[in-house]
Amino acid sequence: MQKILDTVDAQLETSLERLFAFLRIPSISAQPSHAGDCRKAAEWARDALAGMGFSARLSETSGLPGVIATHHEAGPNAPHVLFYGHYDVQPADPLELWNSDPFDPQLVDGPRGKRIVARGAVDDKGQVVSFMEAVRAHLAVNGKLPVRLTVLLEGEEENGSPSLAELLSNERETLAADFVYVADTNMWDFATPAITTSLRGLAAIEVRLHGPKRDLHSGLFGGIALNPIQALVSILGELKDDTGRIQIPGFYDGITPVSPAQAENWAGLGFDARAFLGDVGLSTPAGEADQLPLAQLWARPTAELNGIYGGYQGEGSKTVIPAHATAKLTFRLVAGQDPEKVLKHFERFVTERLPKDARVEFKRGGAAPGFSLSPDAPFLRAATAALAAEFNKPAALIGSGASIPVVEAFKTHLGLDTLLVGFGLDDDCIHSPNEKFEMACFHRGTRAHARMLTAFAAQP
């Protein structure tokens, strides 16, 4: 292993040269005028992988092509890893806020040493090249890889991935790996690596409560006539108890509580909920009182009123009892919850509370389950050990309150779990002017990738 790490260190300058070449291609997927540049970036990656001994090609779609490259000399008994990244970048506007040309990468001094500044420096070309350089070091030392490796680079990630499902479907056999390994996320902080082990899903629903068949005058009917706004708020007002616990029967079915090990890991992160909330004018975690703030964000489901309307909404007052009132809700879901069942439980919760003469209409929206890696997954244990060895401290096992579409896509189309490890930082300005990737993060990321490739192979 030490030889491989030494090789990573020794090749750092040429690694950067290769990254810079990739960054100079303005592969902006959202802008049709850059379609040719996107294809150039795909070809650059294909050629770079082919140059390392991969069997590499473009995989055409109705949109921009994917890059597919395989290196399977490790043999059928070695684990099969599917690496995912993307070669496209966000638009660079507003250009006047950049200190240098976004497509002329620079090494700039910063408080943590040199940093690479360019559009795509970290999202995602820098992370992709960081991984590729780890592969290069393995091959340079051993002539082969410890795992069967398939690389998939997408060209439309920054544009909503319109062709990803098509690409996964077309390449289902090639992509039939043991797990997906994605390098597109952040470290916890400059000193602490992170693995994102859980994502929340989503279920959306609109509820409209009907009362009288037309708007009524509140003088002539007030007191005797059902008010659908009152009926709606009375029902939705019961969604949570005083401790923030959601009161829908069955809502929490299937959820695994946060394990003591996970809770300990999070407690060690020093998350400052007061500062996090202070940025948006709040101070106190508003979720379940018996849950850690980070659990409220990452590990616990929500019932969120995203919108409500009914009756008169103009200036002053109007003495109306409206015919109906409407609320829009989304539920953030965690692993174990069935989105369809959650919506059904909610519908029953509302229906059981309907007052006489009220009628309810539901309109279901999108639904996707939450995701969580088992703490016993071999590739997770391998990654955790490799990161600890490189950084001399345990990796943060973090969650995300929102979903990541590609993770859902891999689960849906390939049935695969995803390991999310990345070396970006929160202040990297992704999608913004002066996007950067700390040179130290690039370098230690490459070393960590190299260690992880070895560690994956050592697992049962």
Next chain:
Amino acid sequence: MQKILDTVDAQLETSLERLFAFLRIPSISAQPSHAGDCRKAAEWARDALAGMGFSARLSETSGLPGVIATHHEAGPNAPHVLFYGHYDVQPADPLELWNSDPFDPQLVDGPRGKRIVARGAVDDKGQVVSFMEAVRAHLAVNGKLPVRLTVLLEGEEENGSPSLAELLSNERETLAADFVYVADTNMWDFATPAITTSLRGLAAIEVRLHGPKRDLHSGLFGGIALNPIQALVSILGELKDDTGRIQIPGFYDGITPVSPAQAENWAGLGFDARAFLGDVGLSTPAGEADQLPLAQLWARPTAELNGIYGGYQGEGSKTVIPAHATAKLTFRLVAGQDPEKVLKHFERFVTERLPKDARVEFKRGGAAPGFSLSPDAPFLRAATAALAAEFNKPAALIGSGASIPVVEAFKTHLGLDTLLVGFGLDDDCIHSPNEKFEMACFHRGTRAHARMLTAFAAQP
């Protein structure tokens, strides 16, 4: 008395001729082109009253003039009655739906005998003339009236009474009576006279609940961040308990419960709540479960959500936690409730329930107290007895769930209570094409007015 009633009967044909002359004047106050006609109607009424021996004049305002006429020969010890009516009418559009010219009054056969058809037939020229003919009969028999009588006819009632306050203020001394006697309301049904003895007041307020200082992404913040829609509905959901009782402490302070006599009177009216609600698609009284349906409409206050809004209200879903949410409420108030205190109690109710980090903003709207005649008021007892004598059954002592602006104005500007007795029917099509006044209602109304004038004088 019998002589006076016989005179009413004998003069019926000429009474109708006088009413028809009044109805031929198209005194539409809302249409400036009819300002001259309005003045003509005022002059017609002034001259008619002067012709009966009143001291009569126009009282100019910045709008249309009022008619003021006094007949005080009854002497300083007789009760002083202020009669109010209006000489203006609604526009007649749409003309094509009338069966005859709205300003060419007709006697038409109907299921209850002859009916007078014209714009203003009942609202309010027919009711005014009905009263004037009762006065005429008294004067014809006795040469004087049993009470001191002041007549006030307004010319802008159908146009929102913009100059009424000015008129009342200008004529404060002339109008300093014992009570106001208004003939502009309906009977309970064709066989049953009615006195409107209570009106509900109103207090309006808007409540805006603020949470985070900007809209938040519900994936990144959901679970840990306060949702102001949820906070608002949780608070407003507690406004009423399962029995419909309003939970604001102090809300019911000062209210006199419905008396057994009043309840008995209402029970005798045969009000069909199911039919009343059925017309608007409902079936079950939604107010306080221990109150009669008519009490829910007339005698009990309400807390009504007239509007609510917050967050996303478009198609589909948006995963937002909004910065604020707003509700608009009005309270219908009954006699004894202080509007300012009700609003203060509500504000405390909300404020005490605010979760941490929530901030609330109130915007108060208009406020007017409820009104109710004491069942012991001498003029009410007098009117009740006179109506019972004429109709051979007790009058319905009804309420109105809404306010009547002139009643508020008399209370505010003159400090006077109002007796509301009228002889219209619910199917008279006021404000609509083919407005009518049943000849029998006009006739018996005149007889009842004649009896009431006598009865007022007989009270202590």
